[in-house]
Amino acid sequence: MPExxxxxIYRRAIEPVVGRDIVAIEVDDHQAMAVELGRVLPGRRIVGARRRGKHVLVDLDDDHVLGLHFGMTGRLIVDGAAAIDRLEYASGRDDPAWNxxxxxxxxxxxVRVNDPRRWAVFTLDPDLSRLGPDFLTLTIDVVRDRLAGRRAALKAILLDQSVIAGFGxxxxxxxxxxAGVSPLTPAGSLDDELLGRLVEAAGEHLPAMLERGGSHTGTIDPxxxxSVPPCPRDGAAMRRDTVGGRTTIWCPVHQVG
Ligand SMILES: [Zn+2]
Incomplete structure (x- = not known):
């Protein structure tokens, strides 16, 4: 579940090949833009690797951009001299038929994307104008503005990539x-104290999880x-609910709002 x-992590894996030339590509012909990608990419030089939310953007020397979105099960793998994340590489099957x-x-x-479920999407010059601000750059003013007036559950709103991009x-x-904030609280109802706790938790824990290897490395880990054990903070019985259509693990004692 790439978040x-x-x-x-995938953007960083591409950085070592910035400056290299593309000589050939193979694209799954189920991809809507397979023909365009096959026509444009060969011969181009990779000149940058950016990210916005869950999208990795590979800049090419003719100002085209290759957009990579990994769906539920896609993984980016760089084979060869560049660093490979061995742990991740070893953790899942890597069947060539899934390239x-x-x-x-x-x-x-x-550089390849391996995806058993075939939900990854590759786009030439993706339109990202509807994405919200990136989840690693949040400030209290940005979050207050993005959540204002929204009555749906906070968790559902945070998963909406047009509100804030990157959360899974x-x-x-x-x-x-x-942060100690309830996933069920109406998103627009957070006062400045809760907004501050939310922004502080995102600013501290998302980078820490990134350095530990990804979204599975938090306290609320797989x-x-x-198992939904007692809350590691206060020992209360944690809950497993469905919020925004997604399984949600939370503590009804210290998560308020
Ligand atoms: Zn708790």
Whole structure:
């Protein structure tokens, strides 16, 4: 489940090949833009790697941009001399039949997206104008503005990429648990104290999870999500509810709002 943190890890994995030339690409012909990508990419030089929310943006030397979105199960893998995240590489099956995009560089290095479910999407010049501000750059003024007037549950709003870009299910649960803010509270109802706690928790814990390896490394990790033990902070019985259509693990004692 690549969230914004995984997209940032993938962006960093591409950085070592900035400056290299693309000699060939293979694109899954189920991709809507397969023909355009096959026509434009070969011969181009990679000149930058950016990220916005869950999207990785590969800048090319003719001002085209290759947009990568990883769906639920896509992974970016850089084979060859550049650093490979061995842990991640070893954690899942890597069947060549699941390669949906294979970009071969002039030195033989390969950047590819492997995706068993085929939900990853590759776009030439993606339109990201509807994405909200990035979740790693939040300030209290930005969050107050983005949540103002919204009556839906806070968690559902935070998952809406047009409000704030980058949050996925695990990162939202972690930030809300760390902040002590209820996922069920109406998003527009947060006072400045709760907004401040939310922004502070995002600013502290999202970068820490990024350095530890991604969205599965918080306190509300996959094991806690599966077993729902007593709250690690106060020992209260934690809840597993569905909010915004997603399984939500939270503590009804210290998460308020
Ligand atoms: Zn608690």
């Amino acid at each position: 914004g943190l995984e997209a940032e 949906r995009l294979v970009v071969t560089l002039a030195d033989g290095e390969v 299910n695990m990162c939202v649960d972690e930030v809300l648990w760390q 094991e806690v999500r599966a």
